[in-house]
Every structure is written in structure tokens, then in C-alpha cells.
Amino acid sequence: MPDLLQTEPATTGVPAQVLHTPAAAELIHKLIAQHGPLMFHQSGGCCDGSSPMCFPRNDFLVGDQDVLLGTIEDTPFYISRPQFEYWKHTQLTLDVVPGRGGMFSLEGPEGLRFHIRSRIFTDDEIARLRSAGRI
Numbered sequence: 357m358p359d360l361l362q363t364e365p366a367t368t369g370v371p372a373q374v375l376h377t378p379a380a381a382e383l384i385h386k387l388i389a390q391h392g393p394l395m396f397h398q399s400g401g402c403c404d405g406s407s408p409m410c411f412p413r414n415d416f417l418v419g420d421q422d423v424l425l426g427t428i429e430d431t432p433f434y435i436s437r438p439q440f441e442y443w444k445h446t447q448l449t450l451d452v453v454p455g456r457g458g459m460f461s462l463e464g465p466e467g468l469r470f471h472i473r474s475r476i477f478t479d480d481e482i483a484r485l486r487s488a489g490r491i
Contacts, residue, residue: 370488371481374425374433376450380470383452384410384429387462394462396450397422398435398472408433408450408470409461444491445482446474 376384388394393413409416413432418424423440425433428450435443453471456464463470477485485491 368488370484370490371447371477372426373485373490374428374448374450376428377452379452380450381429383463383466383468383470384431386466388429388431391462394431396428396431396433396470398425398433398439398448407461408472410463410470411460412462443474444485446476447481449473449475 395413397409421437422434451471455469
């Protein structure tokens with residue numbers, strides 16, 4: 357596993373719910389240069405399965421059923437509430453792998469796709485997330 361990046365300060369003692377790799381940071385910066393501010397949405401299915409989708413920030417309407425997990429490279433990362441309920445005990449890591457991304461996601465033409473890796477939080481981390489009202 358490559359080094360992981362966290363852009364939100366870890367001073368609260370609450371573990372980050374989403375991290376990212378240097379490769380993801382590099383691709384995010386490239387896409388920002390091309391498209392302006394971005395946002396991510398991790399859905400639970402439909403056309404592109406459960407791939408993290410990258411959109412221009414104002415092209416995707418976030419609703420009441422979306423949960424903000426955090427920001428990566430000044431880019432908000434949302435997840436649908438049903439998917440959050442399923443994954444709330446895991447820390448997600450945004451990475452990049454070769455291949456075609458989701459057909460609506462901005463990285464598609466780059467020959468790369470965003471990919472989620474995950475790990476289950478420890479009991480202590482879950483307790484801290486609960487205390488902070490994050491799960």
C-alpha cells in the first residue's frame with residue numbers, strides 16, 4: 357500500500373473517514389487544472405457500480421441522502437447515505453489504477469480510474485467516531 361495522505365487536520369483525535377494516495381492527489385490536481393473545482397461521490401450502484409465518481413463541483417447536486425466523509429486536496433468526498441450505513445465502520449482510501457473509470461467520471465479519458473480501498477476501523481476508532489457524532 358502506498359503512503360496515504362490526509363489533508364484534514366488530525367488534531368481532533370477522530371480518525372479520517374477518507375484518505376487518498378499520492379497518485380490520487382496527482383490525478384485530482386490534473387483534473388482541477390482542466391475542469392476547475394471538483395467533488396467526489398461514492399454511490400451504491402447503478403450504471404457505474406460502486407466506483408468513486410469525480411465531477412465538476414457544481415455539476416452534481418448533493419442531497420439529503422448524501423454524507424460528507426471529508427475533503428481530499430480541497431475536494432469534498434460524499435457518499436450516499438445507504439452506502440454510508442453499510443461502510444460506516446470502514447476507512448476509505450481513494451487510489452488510482454490503470455483502466456477506464458465510470459463513464460460519467462472525469463478521469464475516464466486519462467486511461468486511469470479512481471478506485472476505493474478500505475479497512476475496518478479498530479474498536480477504539482469506532483468509539484471516537486461515535487463520540488464525535490460521525491457514525
